[in-house]
Amino acid sequence: MSAGIDAIAVLALIALPDATLDALRRDYTLHYHPDGLTADAPGAMTALQAVRAVVTNGSTGFSDAQMAALPALEIISAFGAGYENVDVAAAQRRGIVVTHAPGANAATVADHAIGLLLALARGYAPLTDAVRAGRWRGSRAERPTLTGARVGIVGMGRIGRLIAARLRGFDVTTGYHTRRAYDDAPGRHYADLLELARASEFLVIACNGGAATHHLIDRDVLRALGPHGYVVNVARGSVLDTQALIDALADGALAGAGLDVIEHEPEVPRALLDHPGVLLTPHIAGRSPASWLAQRDALLASLDQHFTRTAVEFAVPTA
Template sequence: MELLLLIEMAAPFVADLQSRWPLARHTPQRVGEVRIAITNGSTGLSAQQMDALPSLQLVCCYGAGYENVDLPAAHARGIAVTHAPGVNNASVADHAMALMLSSARALPLLDRAVKQGKWLSHRAARPAIHSKRLGIVGMGNIGALIARRAEGFDMEIAYHARHARPDAAYRYVNNLPELARDSDYLILACPGGAATRHMVNKEVLEALGPQGFLINIARGSVVDTAALIEALLQKRIAGAALDVIENEPAIPADATQLDTLILTPHISGRSPEAQQAQHDALLYNIRACLEGRPLRHVLTLN
């Protein structure tokens, strides 16, 4: 039996897998012996790849995302697909708040300026977040955790999602441009995939306006990157902070020239605690598959 690892993973976790089972990285030596593939939402697994692995029984998504796994193809072939929802929710919500604060207060820019001896020339006023209007796109578990944290800053919170959540104590806005127009800060915490691709487009950015900030800890595909870069270059929004970006790790050339754009390398969920919980979820489902026991967090077709 071989595990097929299709994604990058921290070295200690790779070593742990190798100590337990035969492991192939990226390309299996014996395709007929691969029973379990390990991927994530960004890398996914296509129907064609599944067909190249005739003994495949299980696809484990390392983390919550699964948008690029062909679920219908997996179900048609009798291949189970699991993920690990919730293990890094708190870490992602923390990172969203860090990005919002960093963007509002221009922390990377000010850090560089002070280190370059430009203390006095950079002591301009910067926007606060307390008592400001926060729009959250997506009110799932992560969106709800972001809202709870924002309450501590006395922010006025509203949200947009496919449907209103009866248990959410915040104002629901059915129209995304309207939410953007009513927000000083717009945080994206929605799923990726075809349904949300370029949801944040030129219209939404125009609605957010020259005093508004965009924060994305969702998926890079949710934002029309070209429209965002143009809006930043033309100062039609105040700033953006992104943990994810289309075509990552490649970034647009103009991004390096923008002091109003903060980028982090898709690490919002990578706290040590979250990574260990994610790995434990993976180990459980591998063992369960091999021992014929029920799997946890199996994805089904809606």
């Protein structure tokens, strides 16, 4: 790391692990505002003038207007793989580098998806509640099993492929939906998402977020999955139409859902909280000691490479 780099001002707009904060504070002048920066915050406007780097993530993002408020900004780093709410076009127009951490948490997300699939099929949460309530004898009906099931995966990037690899141990029939087929991808490609849903007992959402996939999983897809079907979302909350999900569950058109992400999080509709076939985790699929370490290392490497004028390995490609 070059001399004088510790004087560089970095603005972090998301909650970060302690080890990452320690590293940033050691090497940079850190302005930490995980709840957002307002103009009336002490010294806020002064700090804005000096900031040369921003740390955000795909959910929080960073807009053109926010970039305009930071006249010294040179680099925006997304902590994690996603950067869908960063205005990349505006950044490129302004000469600002955008980076992320591709693959850093993919294995952890894939593990979480498998956990949700197993928990939904075998009924871990409602059966635990039943045993605690003294309903042992009345709760021993048969449950679906993942082994031999038909599983559809929406998205076949790093995470989708790792999910598919883990599913091989369950002898499932795998299908996937992407814009185009991949010769090296496992399972059958379905150009028609509805056709994939009809052919699946479990549907796992593992695609990118953003405008292109907003409400991709809608009423028709959920109802094509059917009354014995389950949907798991470890992608972005915006991909799954929440009201359509609530309606399908209420009508018995869908058996259940495992959601690590949800629209308008952290607010969760009461209908989902109360449904016994719904499992909810608080957007932690990608969080593990290993993934946070990898994301920290990618962030620090990107900042160091940029400010020492070397090639930035994890820069988002220019359009």
